[in-house]
Amino acid sequence: MSDTPDPALPERRRGSGARMVYELLRDESLDMVLPPGAPIDEIQQAERLSISRTPIREALVRLAGEGLVTMLPNRSTVVSTIDFANLNAFFDALTLMYRVTTRAAAECHTSADMDRIRARQRVFAAAVAAGDAPRMIVCNRDFHVAIAEAGRNPYYTQLFTRLLDEGRRILRLYYYPSFEARLPHPYIVEHEAIIAAVEARDLALCDRLARDHADQIVRQIQGMIAQDRRQHIDL
Amino acid sequence: MSDTPDPALPERRRGSGARMVYELLRDESLDMVLPPGAPIDEIQQAERLSISRTPIREALVRLAGEGLVTMLPNRSTVVSTIDFANLNAFFDALTLMYRVTTRAAAECHTSADMDRIRARQRVFAAAVAAGDAPRMIVCNRDFHVAIAEAGRNPYYTQLFTRLLDEGRRILRLYYYPSFEARLPHPYIVEHEAIIAAVEARDLALCDRLARDHADQIVRQIQGMIAQDRRQHIDL
DNA sequence: TGCATTTTATTTGTCGACAAGATTTCGACG
DNA sequence: CGTCGAAATCTTGTCGACAAATAAAATGCA
Numbered sequence: 254m255s256d257t258p259d260p261a262l263p264e265r266r267r268g269s270g271a272r273m274v275y276e277l278l279r280d281e282s283l284d285m286v287l288p289p290g291a292p293i294d295e296i297q298q299a300e301r302l303s304i305s306r307t308p309i310r311e312a313l314v315r316l317a318g319e320g321l322v323t324m325l326p327n328r329s330t331v332v333s334t335i336d337f338a339n340l341n342a343f344f345d346a347l348t349l350m351y352r353v354t355t356r357a358a359a360e361c362h363t364s365a366d367m368d369r370i371r372a373r374q375r376v377f378a379a380a381v382a383a384g385d386a387p388r389m390i391v392c393n394r395d396f397h398v399a400i401a402e403a404g405r406n407p408y409y410t411q412l413f414t415r416l417l418d419e420g421r422r423i424l425r426l427y428y429y430p431s432f433e434a435r436l437p438h439p440y441i442v443e444h445e446a447i448i449a450a451v452e453a454r455d456l457a458l459c460d461r462l463a464r465d466h467a468d469q470i471v472r473q474i475q476g477m478i479a480q481d482r483r484q485h486i487d488l
Numbered sequence: 489m490s491d492t493p494d495p496a497l498p499e500r501r502r503g504s505g506a507r508m509v510y511e512l513l514r515d516e517s518l519d520m521v522l523p524p525g526a527p528i529d530e531i532q533q534a535e536r537l538s539i540s541r542t543p544i545r546e547a548l549v550r551l552a553g554e555g556l557v558t559m560l561p562n563r564s565t566v567v568s569t570i571d572f573a574n575l576n577a578f579f580d581a582l583t584l585m586y587r588v589t590t591r592a593a594a595e596c597h598t599s600a601d602m603d604r605i606r607a608r609q610r611v612f613a614a615a616v617a618a619g620d621a622p623r624m625i626v627c628n629r630d631f632h633v634a635i636a637e638a639g640r641n642p643y644y645t646q647l648f649t650r651l652l653d654e655g656r657r658i659l660r661l662y663y664y665p666s667f668e669a670r671l672p673h674p675y676i677v678e679h680e681a682i683i684a685a686v687e688a689r690d691l692a693l694c695d696r697l698a699r700d701h702a703d704q705i706v707r708q709i710q711g712m713i714a715q716d717r718r719q720h721i722d723l
Numbered sequence: 724t725g726c727a728t729t730t731t732a733t734t735t736g737t738c739g740a741c742a743a744g745a746t747t748t749c750g751a752c753g
Numbered sequence: 754c755g756t757c758g759a760a761a762t763c764t765t766g767t768c769g770a771c772a773a774a775t776a777a778a779a780t781g782c783a
Contacts (some may be wrong), residue, residue: 267743267766268561295735305768307542308738314546318553326503327735327774342641345592353584406577412647502773530765545766562744562765689734693724 270304275312277302280334282321283418284387285425292329293322319415335423342476347420348467350413351397355463357404359451366403367452373399374444380442390424396444400451420474427477439469505539510547510635512537517556517567518642519622519688520660524693527564528557556608570658581707582655583702585648592639592699594633594686608634609679616676631679635686655709662712674704 265273278298281287293313299306313330316322324330358366377392394417401410443466450458500508502615503507516522528548551557559565592602611628631650636645667721678701685693 256537270767294733305766306735310546311766312548315553318550328776329734339640341641342643346641349584349588357580362640364666379749407574408577408581408647412643416643422771456633471586505737531763541765542737546736563746564764572737 262435265304271308271311274298274302274304274308275315277287278312278316278374279321281318283421285422285427287332289332289334289422291332293332294329314436321418335419335426340478343416343419344471346412347416348464348471349469350401350409350416351463351467352402352460354397354404354406354409355447355451355459357409357454359454359459361405362403362451362454364433367448370403370448370451372398372400374441374448377444381438386447387425390421393417393440394421400447403451420470423474427474427481440466501656506543506546509533509537509539509543509552512530513551514556516593517551518656518660520657522567524567524657526567528567529564543614557618557654570654570661574715578651579706580652582651582700583706585636585651586632586698586702587641587646588683589597589636589639589641589648590682590686590694591691593635594689594691594694596640597638597686597689601634602683605631605634605638605683605686609676609683612679613676616673622660625656628675629653629656635682638686656707658709660711662716675701678704 278287278293287293295306295309295313298309302309313322313324317324317330321333322330323333358370362370373392373396377389377396380388381391394414395415398410398414401413404410443462447459447462447466450462491566513528514520522528529543530544531550533544535542543722548557548559552559552565556563556568573631593605597605608627608631612624612631613626629649632652633645634651636648639645678697682694682697682701
């Protein structure tokens with residue numbers, strides 16, 4: 254089996270166990286290390302992380318609350334599958350959250366928020382320059398989360414974060430094969446425009462830019478899915 | 489203390505324990521039986537429900553994920569306080585969800601959805617006729633949740649449900665004193681109008697009606713809060 | 724050989740217990 | 754009398770174990 258018992262984790266602080274397991278399983282799910290539909294055995298994970306089943310279970314309950322895993326009663330827990338039937342609903346919600354969080358940021362942002370946003374944009378640009386696709390995905394997420402946090406609406410921020418993470422899974426599924434072909438530089442330009450509009454507190458412009466940005470991302474994902482479909486038909 | 493050890497619950501099915509505790513603590517939090525800020529002692533709850541601490545803890549983790557309780561590391565778990573500083577954000581998100589769920593329902597609803605929505609509306613009207621304020625709050629929530637479910641966007645539905653439940657807490661806090669003075673019948677008329685607009689698939693009308701409906705509810709809550717403030721100042 | 728049924732085995736849901744961390748109580752000292 | 758510090762108490766976080774429920778394997782039968 255692929256049990257890789259990490260030997261270097263004897264020192265753990267009390268109370269950090271469940272959180273660490275949560276973050277680990279969360280990242281492994283989002284990064285497709287644990288592919289959708291894969292069963293998560295509690296005992297197996299407990300042995301892998303040299304920890305009891307209790308923190309494992311707590312992490313799984315949390316992940317189930319976020320919809321990342323599905324706990325089947327009295328049966329195994331599995332990584333949630335990507336529901337392609339509800340993909341339109343996903344795009345719809347994602348686009349809406351892009352818009353409202355950017356608008357809210359334009360309304361409420363402080364100079365400290367702008368500093369954080371610009372810092373994220375720099376990191377994103379660096380990832381683009383390095384051609385590091387997975388890092389680009391994460392940094393793009395962080396950039397927009399920073400904008401959402403500047404909007405100071407935790408309801409929007411939480412849903413938006415969840416949607417961006419869900420998108421991270423989808424991109425992981427499709428982005429790799431066609432990465433070299435696409436130039437991600439337009440995203441940098443769009444980000445800069447969004448930053449300027451937020452700072453100028455131009456709500457209408459923010460709404461339009463966010464909508465365009467979202468539509469472009471949605472179209473790109475849809476295109477990748479369609480291309481993937483064609484490839485499968487060709488086989 | 490007010491420990492009321494329920495004597496009539498010896499028969500429990502395996503796997504239902506955690507869910508039952510979750511639903512119980514959830515309802516008690518939303519109904520203000522557990523007021524905001526109240527600490528939730530795991531051992532105390534375990535004794536009260538004649539159950540181990542493990543399912544209690546699982547329920548608390550789930551509730552913490554929904555923001556209903558706050559788990560302080562190595563300290564007690566408390567019922568989340570109502571954050572009046574973010575009340576504007578709450579109203580903002582609530583209004584938006586009213587709009588988008590009603591619009592989505594207009595787009596996607598089936599005849600079975602309409603039956604369910606009308607059934608909820610009948611129950612709501614019955615609660616209004618009976619003058620049962622807490623039941624009205626719950627039935628109003630169920631009515632709009634049914635509309636949201638007809639929209640078939642689980643992201644919207646989940647956030648909307650959470651917001652409506654949060655509103656249930658706020659209404660529980662303010663609605664009782666001033667209930668007799670207000671006539672809730674306009675809500676019935678507005679609901680009927682929304683039903684008609686959804687069935688006619690008139691997106692623009694749905695959006696307008698939902699916005700008006702939300703604005704009216706928001707204004708009513710704000711009025712109750714303002715009245716409450718005045719009363720406190722008068723003392 | 725194929726299908727139904729019993730038996731085994733694995734995995735979860737729950738339990739009681741123990742230790743770390745925090746809070747409170749109590750006592751010493753200025 | 755008030756303040757600081759130490760002991761006691763309490764609560765949580767984690768652990769190992771057991772039983773119910775399911776899944777898998779083995780057995781019997783047509």
